[in-house]
Amino acid sequence: MSKIIRIGTRDSELALWQATTVQEKLEKLGYDTTLVPTKSMGDQVLDKPLYELGVTGIFTKALDVAMLQGQIDIAVHSMKDVPTQLPKGIVQAAVLERAITYDVLVHKGSSFLESDAPATIATGSLRRKAQWLNRFPNHHVVDLRGNVNTRLIKLIENDWQGAIFAQAGLERIKLLPKDAIYLDWMIPAPAQGAMLVVAMETDKYSHDALAKLNDPDSELATKIERDFLRTLEGGCTAPIGALAQIKDQKVFFEGVVFSLDGKKKAEIKKEVKLSEAKGFGEVCAKEVLANGGDKLMQEIRNENSALH
Incomplete structure (x- = not known):
């Protein structure tokens, strides 16, 4: 057939x-x-x-x-x-x-990053917002929605200093600016x-x-990250980052959950042999929950229900 x-x-x-x-x-x-x-x-x-x-x-x-x-x-x-x-x-x-996993900052000049002056950064992602505020607590983060092209136009039209995008998305449609700043400290979304x-x-x-x-390696890495997310009960209503990388017959994992304001976080860095990777994402999530993540997730749920 x-x-x-x-x-x-x-x-x-x-x-x-x-x-x-x-x-x-x-x-x-x-x-x-x-x-x-x-x-x-x-x-x-x-x-x-x-x-x-x-x-x-x-x-x-x-x-x-x-x-x-x-x-x-x-x-x-x-x-x-x-x-x-x-x-x-x-x-x-x-x-x-899988393509490259990282986020980038598209900006109108990066000197603001070296000063203590207030700045405005745009993103529609709670994960990006929390991680940015964790690193730059004096900055203001505004919501940014729409497809990649729409978001780039909104950045030009508004008096923001920059906006955060997935590097892969911009590269795929050839819109990655030469001076974009690679945010290698920002843990990506699961399966980004x-x-x-x-x-x-x-x-x-x-x-x-x-x-x-x-692609078996991409399938395994994204499964670990999504199992981590599912076990934390995240979805798009919690600032959760996760990255699994497979190298030299090992899986290296980094996962984090932030408070909505970026001030608190529970994180994990762990590695395991490739042959023992089954259930690894769930194991990492349970460890995060046991080390303060459970309390953080409850705070996030309470804040979200107050919003609705």
Whole structure:
């Protein structure tokens, strides 16, 4: 049996780049494909911070519905946007080789970083906000929403000193400024820089095709990070960073949860043999919870429920 694989994607430039990359890889292997772009709620509601919308999977839900209704066969996502619990019937089918994981600061001159003067930085991410305030407590962080292009335009139009972006996203659509500052001290979002492709559990044809695109190291690293997130019960309503790196038959892991104001944190750095990596993300999360993370997560939940 052969069929045209319908590839669901958000319609932003970055999402289309990711979907087209998957399309080209599948067609190179001899599969017929077509792109099916759609708008997500996360792309449409831009006047509120993500964490105030209170919707899990705000960027993925429209594609989940399209897949469950039989309008698409597979969907391509930025993996960091995907909830750790997929809808019933939809499963992970491939994690492509991961791009660089770090965040960058796009700025209008970096001298403000050397002074104690107040500055304004923009980001829609609680994780980035908390880590920035932890390092620069005298700065003010404002909310920034929209796709990459929209956010870059907003930075130009406003009197902010800079805005924080994922390096991989800017590189993919060739918008990374030469003078962007690499924030190698900022722990990325779980699965940042990775592309995930999902399919219906029963769709053997798509699974067989996507298995050929899967990168085992990226799959393992992102699983560890997402298990860490899931065990902490994070989602997009808590400032959680996680990074697993595989080198020399070992997994090196760094994870952190911050208070919303960035003043407090519970963190872990741990390594394990590659052969013993099963359940590693969960183990690290439980250690963080036991060492103050549990109290921090409760404070975050209390603050979030007060917001809603």
